[in-house]
Amino acid sequence: MADVTSRPAARPSRGGRVPVIGLTGFLGAGKTSLLNHLLRRPGARLGVVVNDFGTLNVDAALVAGQIDDAEAISGGCVCCLPDAGGLDDALQRLSRPRLRLDAILVEASGIAEPIGLARLIGLSPVKGIRPGGIVEVIDAVEHDRTVDLWPEPPARYAAATLVVINKVDLLPPAERDQVIAHIQDRVRQRHPHVQIITARHSRIDPALVFDTAADEDPVDELPLARLIRDQYEDRHDHQHARAASTELVRPVCPDALIDLLEDPPPGAYRIKGRIVVRGSRTAQGYAVNVVGTQIHVTPLPAPPPVGELVAIGMNLDQETTQHRLDTVANAPAERPHTAGLRRLRRYRTLSA
Numbered sequence: 001m002a003d004v005t006s007r008p009a010a011r012p013s014r015g016g017r018v019p020v021i022g023l024t025g026f027l028g029a030g031k032t033s034l035l036n037h038l039l040r041r042p043g044a045r046l047g048v049v050v051n052d053f054g055t056l057n058v059d060a061a062l063v064a065g066q067i068d069d070a071e072a073i074s075g076g077c078v079c080c081l082p083d084a085g086g087l088d089d090a091l092q093r094l095s096r097p098r099l100r101l102d103a104i105l106v107e108a109s110g111i112a113e114p115i116g117l118a119r120l121i122g123l124s125p126v127k128g129i130r131p132g133g134i135v136e137v138i139d140a141v142e143h144d145r146t147v148d149l150w151p152e153p154p155a156r157y158a159a160a161t162l163v164v165i166n167k168v169d170l171l172p173p174a175e176r177d178q179v180i181a182h183i184q185d186r187v188r189q190r191h192p193h194v195q196i197i198t199a200r201h202s203r204i205d206p207a208l209v210f211d212t213a214a215d216e217d218p219v220d221e222l223p224l225a226r227l228i229r230d231q232y233e234d235r236h237d238h239q240h241a242r243a244a245s246t247e248l249v250r251p252v253c254p255d256a257l258i259d260l261l262e263d264p265p266p267g268a269y270r271i272k273g274r275i276v277v278r279g280s281r282t283a284q285g286y287a288v289n290v291v292g293t294q295i296h297v298t299p300l301p302a303p304p305p306v307g308e309l310v311a312i313g314m315n316l317d318q319e320t321t322q323h324r325l326d327t328v329a330n331a332p333a334e335r336p337h338t339a340g341l342r343r344l345r346r347y348r349t350l351s352a
């Protein structure tokens, strides 16, 4: 077990579809802070879709210096605009293979419902993308006065894959733990297994939400982005996500794999991998991605010579996670496994 950033096996599985990550949260919770923080990740090639550049105050120099393309959707909340304000068109443009983006971040306006945004991303007809999760930012100070006003906990938490309880620096030290526990409890009433973390200024470990193709900026290519990052002396002011991984030197048993994907080990927020399964005639490679409870399976053009499975989360249970990954690596898979293949193909169909 190690920090994600220091572990070779946690490096991205390249190719496949670009994850689209929705950033949601009530007005002022810290979405733009989160977007700018993620944009500062060295080596990341990110596409951004925002409702309106003018009002959202994205760090324009970061956008200009670091990403190839940005798309603004004006005229209101992306969920409420006809045709989703052209979200699909924006995703289509940003998912062009030549852009080689690591992820596309969609920052919805403060009034957008995460459920609506999750649906727009999940049901998008754009072929080059996959859902990358919904990150819901909560203002720890204003929570009970803004989003959580009724006896029932807010429905929006049901759509989140990751909840960031932000602005914890503004909580009085004597009340801090109690307030955080209260918010956690309200979120879990609605969504028992969602991953919840705390943050200041929305500084979370970017490795928790996307992979990057490189750990550092290419030399001389992105001077603006690097300059801006250098202004943030405390940019490592967050806990690091942790990863566990296993190499797959032979085909996997699809049943064992799907068991893992459907019931991830405690603390695993993402599971990703490239795997090979034995079909009736040939071996087939697949890219698998799990974010929260979303399982995405897409065929690879060719089976990888060596596969891998990586689990990432803030509070991974080291022993259990490694054991679960190794169980998949070691499950016998000499013969085609009809029932398991059917389960796998079902996810492939749902992901198409």
Ligand SMILES: Nc1nc2c(ncn2[C@@H]2O[C@H](COP(=O)(O)OP(=O)(O)OP(=O)(O)O)[C@@H](O)[C@H]2O)c(=O)[nH]1
Pocket: 025, 026, 027, 028, 029, 030, 031, 032, 033, 034, 056, 109, 110, 166, 167, 168, 169, 170, 199, 200, 201, 202
């Ligand atoms: N003290 C403190 N201030 C924060 C924190 N996170 C964000 N802020 C400030 O809170 C304000 C709102 O943050 P934004 O990131 O713009 O929030 P937002 O969700 O994008 O806001 P809208 O786009 O208006 O919905 C800004 O002034 C931030 O600097 C935090 O953790 N602590």
